[in-house]
Amino acid sequence: xxxxxxxxxxxxxxxxxxxxxxxxxxxxxxxxxxxxxxxxxxxxxxxxxxxxxxxxxxxxxxxxxxxxxxxxxxxxxxxxxxxxxxxxxxxxxxxxxxxxxxxxxxxxxxxxxxxxxxxxxxxxxxxxxxxxxxxxxxxxxxxxxxxxxxxxxxxxxxxxxxxxxxxxxxxxxxxxxxxxxxxxxxxxxxxxxxxxxxxxxxxxxxxxxxxxxxxxxxxxxxxxxxxxxxxxxxxxxxxxxxxxxxxxxxxxxxxxxxxxxxxxxxxxxxxxxxxxxxxxxxxxxxxxxxxxxxxxxxxxxxxxxxxxxxxxxxxxxxxxxxxxxxxxxxxxxxxxxxxxxxxxxxxxxxxxxxxxxxxxxxxxxxxxxxxxxxxxxxxxxxxxxxxxxxxxxxxxxxxxxxxxxxxxxxxxxxxxxxxxxxxxxxxxxxxxxxxxxxxxxxxxxxxxxxxxxxxxxxxxxxxxxxxxxxxxxxxxxxxxxxxxxx
Numbered sequence: 001x002x003x004x005x006x007x008x009x010x011x012x013x014x015x016x017x018x019x020x021x022x023x024x025x026x027x028x029x030x031x032x033x034x035x036x037x038x039x040x041x042x043x044x045x046x047x048x049x050x051x052x053x054x055x056x057x058x059x060x061x062x063x064x065x066x067x068x069x070x071x072x073x074x075x076x077x078x079x080x081x082x083x084x085x086x087x088x089x090x091x092x093x094x095x096x097x098x099x100x101x102x103x104x105x106x107x108x109x110x111x112x113x114x115x116x117x118x119x120x121x122x123x124x125x126x127x128x129x130x131x132x133x134x135x136x137x138x139x140x141x142x143x144x145x146x147x148x149x150x151x152x153x154x155x156x157x158x159x160x161x162x163x164x165x166x167x168x169x170x171x172x173x174x175x176x177x178x179x180x181x182x183x184x185x186x187x188x189x190x191x192x193x194x195x196x197x198x199x200x201x202x203x204x205x206x207x208x209x210x211x212x213x214x215x216x217x218x219x220x221x222x223x224x225x226x227x228x229x230x231x232x233x234x235x236x237x238x239x240x241x242x243x244x245x246x247x248x249x250x251x252x253x254x255x256x257x258x259x260x261x262x263x264x265x266x267x268x269x270x271x272x273x274x275x276x277x278x279x280x281x282x283x284x285x286x287x288x289x290x291x292x293x294x295x296x297x298x299x300x301x302x303x304x305x306x307x308x309x310x311x312x313x314x315x316x317x318x319x320x321x322x323x324x325x326x327x328x329x330x331x332x333x334x335x336x337x338x339x340x341x342x343x344x345x346x347x348x349x350x351x352x353x354x355x356x357x358x359x360x361x362x363x364x365x366x367x368x369x370x371x372x373x374x375x376x377x378x379x380x381x382x383x384x385x386x387x388x389x390x391x392x393x394x395x396x397x398x399x400x401x402x403x404x405x406x407x408x409x410x411x412x413x414x415x416x417x418x419x420x421x422x423x424x425x426x427x428x429x430x431x432x433x434x435x436x437x438x439x440x441x442x443x444x445x446x447x448x449x450x451x452x453x454x455x456x457x458x459x460x461x462x463x464x465x466x467x468x469x470x471x472x473x474x475x476x477x478x479x480x481x482x483x484x485x486x
Contacts, residue, residue, distance in 0.1 A: 045103055071259065080121060321359065398483055421482060423482065444456050454473060
């Protein structure tokens with residue numbers, strides 16, 4: 001794995017130097033350009049170039065199909081334009097006038113290979129979102145996820161300071177060998193530190209600025225127990241390892257077809273903005289006419305049989321569950337409760353919800369003690385089922401299921417106007433105890449117009465103070481439980 005020490009400075013440089021790619025208005029300068037020359041290449045770009053060069057002669061299907069940065073950047077530009085012009089978040093997000101930074105942060109898989117290129121969406125110089133582009137075509141869809149985000153993005157300085165505190169108290173004699181941004185347990189991203197001592201023993205742990213508890217040990221070459229004779233289970237998960245070899249080959253073809261579509265769209269938009277001399281296209285067009293032409297171009301290759309359905313047209317509630325609180329199930333229930341209150345959906349007794357619930361009210365009903373998660377999925381289920389007068393949501397049709405929902409089920413729920421809770425991740429063992437299975441998010445929409453279906457979530461763990469909205473490629477391997485109407 002490459003060190004991130006020099007590359008991590010990027011985030012600060014991006015906000016200070018504002019190396020950005022304006023959207024449609026200046027796209028002609030970037031559509032087919034390789035970023036800079038050898039004298040101006042950034043450390044991140046050099047890392048990507050080296051990985052692609054090594055991968056080109058590798059027998060590994062992941063590395064052999066790494067995506068060049070120029071292509072990934074164009075894919076991110078096209079997706080941002082879809083969010084703006086096709087309103088992919090509905091009315092829930094307005095990124096009109098936003099821009100995209102040129103050089104992304106590399107997000108690694110737990111197996112050490114490049115996984116995503118994380119591009120920041122910037123509005124008035126501040127981060128307002130992110131677009132994660134596949135670093136290898138074995139993932140299929142070039143666009144893996146799009147999310148709103150807080151203005152601080154990945155606060156690397158904060159995580160490095162916390163890491164130094166941990167090392168000085170818990171890993172005496174160790175120093176940092178490397179650090180990288182890693183997707184350690186979908187959808188959780190953190191900073192992975194590899195430590196080394198004088199005996200050449202290594203320890204790896206992840207810090208996640210949004211996560212509770214503070215860190216997770218995911219590997220150690222030292223056979224003796226660490227941290228006061230307590231051993232920890234490595235419950236990190238590799239995204240690449242969850243894809244079969246046959247699916248990787250299939251996904252490569254999906255990626256190629258989608259990339260061809262994106263190249264065609266970017267070419268059309270480039271022609272709209274800066275027509276070639278003698279093309280017969282009128283250089284003087286109204287802004288409205290250009291917007292219509294861009295919108296039409298972005299529809300190229302969209303599945304006419306597909307559909308995009310978002311509850312309340314994307315105006316779905318968000319909430320932040322709180323620093324140090326393992327209350328994602330509580331936060332999910334709060335957003336679902338608020339949604340039903342806003343639309344006036346009746347309970348079993350035929351009456352509309354009188355109000356929404358507070359996080360503390362829901363936590364009490366679910367039996368969440370202190371900052372811990374509810375101890376039982378049945379207590380979680382009872383919140384949705386029990387009458388309002390007993391502290392519940394008053395909808396007995398909600399049932400807990402210990403397996404991933406199908407896409408057809410999600411579509412049916414959303415078409416019926418009902419959100420649902422979907423859980424990810426497995427139970428993890430940490431220095432602070434066991435974190436129960438399943439990071440919970442409220443699913444509020446789907447989109448089947450693209451090369452691979454997308455699902456929409458309201459996530460209470462991310463984006464401090466408000467939570468976030470996100471959409472991502474649907475993959476049943478990322479989900480393991482759900483609570484929805486029967």
